[in-house]
Amino acid sequence: MGRWEPNARGRLEEAALALYGERGYEQVTVAEIAARAGLTERTFFRHYADKREVLFAGSGLLREILVKGVAEAPASAAPIDVVAAALAGAGALLEERRELARARQVVIDANPELQEREVVKLATLATEVAGALRDRGVAEPAASLAAQTGIAVFRVAFESWVGDTGRRELPDIVRECFAELGTLI
């Protein structure tokens, strides 16, 4: 085995979520998170660019699923349907990690700085989905419009899912919201 305990990143993420949940994001110092993970402050910043990022490590996986989902959709599908299907797939991932996703969201909803980062992550996802659509041959501004709109719909669906007590599953809610968008326009 290694010189140090394995999975430093995982320990940092777990420690951060726990401490943020217990005392609130602002009341926790990076040094405390690192100490709880058995590491030093300096090491925290080698793994995460800043104090917020430790909560958003999972968004890379979401990105992969979305981009892959868009890329692998049947060539005949309309852009907005491609996006809707990919987002339903991403919803399935979150559905699997329901507990974690909710605990995380409670922390984020309690702090404006974290909300800021969350919104940015979603905007980044939209940009990347638009790029994946262009790779399929979708022209601008249709690609950006479909991607931005799709992410906007996903935000609404996610919010509903997190607030819900728990029967309905996220992929279903996503599909319902897209259907409702169709009736709006």
Place this chain on the structure above:
Amino acid sequence: MGRWEPNARGRLEEAALALYGERGYEQVTVAEIAARAGLTERTFFRHYADKREVLFAGSGLLREILVKGVAEAPASAAPIDVVAAALAGAGALLEERRELARARQVVIDANPELQEREVVKLATLATEVAGALRDRGVAEPAASLAAQTGIAVFRVAFESWVGDTGRRELPDIVRECFAELGTLI
């Protein structure tokens, strides 16, 4: 007259935009902005919550125009059309301040932290537009969907306007993008 030069906020905003433009956001300290405005660092933070916010003071005005536009739309109009019209009105405001808006956007586009804040401001606008729609009797999730979608369209239109060399006017571009969204869905 007062004990100090008037319009401290205006001087701070002007100094910040100039310095950010000259040397880049990260290379400028708050103390330098304050000095250029003939003030101290502490006073800067009495006017703006943080170093970024000085670039976003105008978003309050945009908010008022949007919310007012939504509230005063004819009762018969469909939610998405109400949002489109309000956003075209907001576009007219930016069209008036074209020079300032462009200089500001150049600075923002050069720095991720500022992009972060910008995205948050837009998301906040979306939330407030949704609230204004609900005040008109629009139910959820239609209100949030129309608002989020509308802001998404506005982002696309604004981007096109800023990148454009200058003939087309923002309100027109906004209306065109909404039209194109209609053909997409």
Place this chain on the structure above:
DNA sequence: ACCTCCATGTCAGTGACTGACATCAGCCTA
């Protein structure tokens, strides 16, 4: 046995941001 790698530790610094208290022109009131 030696050497290189690399995740981590250590330490000193910069700069954003905050709380507590001081200052003092203008205004209000007696």
Place this chain on the structure above:
DNA sequence: TAGGCTGATGTCAGTCACTGACATGGAGGT
């Protein structure tokens, strides 16, 4: 007109996020 109150600003000391430079020592290869 004297005196007190207000509010925008200054001053100062402090915390903490974040960074650069250098040290350390197991693991794995040669």
